[in-house]
Amino acid sequence: MTVTEGSVATSGPGPSLVRLDGVGKDFRTIAGGSLRALDGVDLAVRRGEFVCLVGASGSGKSTLLSLIAGLSAPSRGTVLLDGAPVTGPGPDRGLVLQSGAVYPWRTVERNVAFGLELLPVSRAERARRVAWYLAETGLTGLRHALPKQLSGGQRQRVAIARALACEPRVLLLDEPFGALDVQTKEDMQLFVRRVWADTGTTVVMVTHDVEEAVFLGQRVVVLASDPGRLAADLPVQLPPDRDGTPRDLAVKRLPEFLTLRAEVEDQVRAYHQRHAATGSGG
Template sequence: MSRPVKILLQGVEKRYPASGGEEMTALQRLDLEIGVGEFVCLVGPSGCGKTTLINLMAGFEQPSAGTITIDGRPVTGPDPDHIMIFQDYGLYPWRTVLGNVLFALESRGIGKKEAQERAAGYLDMVGLSSFLRSFPHQLSGGMKQRVAIARALAVEPSVLFMDEPFAALDAFTRLRLQDEVLRLWGEKRPTMVFVTHDLDEAIYLGGRVILMAPDPGRVRKILSVHLPRPCDRTSDEFAAYRRELFEEFHLVHREAAGEAAYSI
């Protein structure tokens, strides 16, 4: 890898108790390097361990074997410098849009004046400067997710984890927020790890797409995407990456289900 390593996983396994006193292996012998400022997308069928993997990297769970380090330090729990954005937004309904972002800043010990300026600035970056006094119930799903993104970026984390943040949104809003996230990533360059079921979304966003396979969860293929970001989704180059990833994805499904592969 040409850039310095930010996140390093070595021999990572995760096992959970199963019936009969046995264990279920969710992830098996996983090795992975993610560079400083890199945008990586995790894809794969349900049950392949995508969410387990991102939870391990974020410190919400601990591996059963192997090591995970960020900046050379073992991940032993959640870190205020490593922020997770979930699908359900996680906003406080009793706080305004501004109040939600301010809470994240004030909880870091940032002074009131600086917190106000920073919160307003990041909400302006995501196009919500006209909704500072609104409450979450007054916002659309896409606007709520933009508040969550502004809140995460406002604390200026070095790593941003996103677990299917756009899954519940309509197609138009999803496309818009993909561009929004790419723009913000381009300005601030945190290291991004983004989980999605959408292969097109992964190719559009990620500099690398990591395809996982199930039973047990493992890395099947790492696809390096050499496209400008944002890129033209209708281009021949995009279609070539899409076909390569879809063909490998179908092989994963065939092996998991015992079915014959089909053409696309």
């Protein structure tokens, strides 16, 4: 099923946890003009879903994520979290960027604890959560290490563990594996899907990698460019848990996976070519 441009993206009946209604975002240019990054975006994400956003440059993927995070406000429309307007950042949304942004002077353990130190939780509860998320992300043995002693993939695990330790309602991932080598990226894909399954956290992820989006997501939302707007919403109907076994990398070789990847790539390419033909910037 493909949801056509301008439609509200949903994955079935029931209330949505994240909802964007008629969202637009404009930015002021240095010359005093206005740049429209997003226009008329309607998007709904249900509780516990894993949704991946893809699109060419200029489609406003990261801008959309920042609106959900509350780092910026929409110029038009509304952004809702469980029915309440998003008015700024909060611990109910965890954000992980491509750089990971871990604190170099803090150990792995103290990085994971950072957000919890800002919340009204007891010392015992903080210690419990830190220990659990260190174990969940495979970092227990590195709890006393500094970030400079870690690999790129390990630093991203720290960033994800830190975001999850606050037990947010939504985990927002902005190209989290874009700087990693192919093998480490695939290891991290398996890792983040397992963590999502274990925690039940709602995940919205931006990626340029169509194969990654199809492997990780339950839905792949394609954004068109200039201005960014919803182009298609494609459900990922693959065998995620055949015989109780979590989805593994072998899924990427299945005919249905290759067919869906090609469909998403065709959507992204079509809107990129249309964008290029207008002579707009990237």
